Structure formats: C-alpha cells, structure tokens
Amino acid sequence: MTRPLNRDRSLEELERDRWPAPSAGATGLVATAHALRRRPIGELTVEDMRLLIGQDIGLPYLLPLALEVLRDNPMAEGHMYEGDLLAAVLTRNPAVWTESSELGRELRVIISNLTDLPPDLQQKVERFLAR
16 A cells, blocks of 8 residues: 555556446435546545545545645545544544554554544544554
8 A cells, every 4th residue: 555656547547447337316425436436536635535535435545645635634624524534534444454554553643643633533533543
C-alpha cells in the first residue's frame, strides 16, 4: 500500500476491474460509487473519499490519499460533519490496518495529537487505538 500512486488513473484502471453499469433501480449511493470509480483518484474530493472508504471501495489506493488529507487537517469534512473522513478511515475493518501497518502507524500519529473531539468521534478514536 505504500507504492507511489498514479493520481491520473481511476480506481477502475488501478484495480483493473471495470464494474458493470449499475441497474436502473440502483440507489444513489450505488450510482455515485460506480461513477467515482471512473474518476481519476487525484480529482476525488474529501466527500468522494469519505463515501468510497465508508463502502470499503479502493482502500489500497484511497487510504494513503485520505491520510495525506488528514495529516494536514484531521477534521476534514465531506458533506456529513466535521471529521467525517477521519471517522470513515477509523472504522475500517482491523484487518485493513494489519495488512497496512505503516498506514496504521501513521494514523495513530495523526490521532494522538487530537483533543476536544466530539464524543462520537472520540469513541471511534478509542476503539481504533484499542485494537
């Protein structure tokens, strides 16, 4: 997961996995996720990353990008609430962090300096640190 990222390529290109078009009755979330997989990862917004990471899509490529954002602004927010990108990252399956221990260590450094977090986000930080 620490390989250099080609930000001009989409998740479909990077993963070499083109998803079929969503069905006509697909939810907005499904349609959005499909569309975002075709966008170059360097063009993804905080909200785009929050949504995809929250759905466990493209984690090997998106977690390093998300940590870049969080390094500069741990409380970066998409369309939900302040710190929603951090919440999405913190709540990934623990196996993700076992497979990518370097990123996990970096996330621990980022969150170790945070104070006065909203209670819900503080709980997510504590659960992550307890792993």
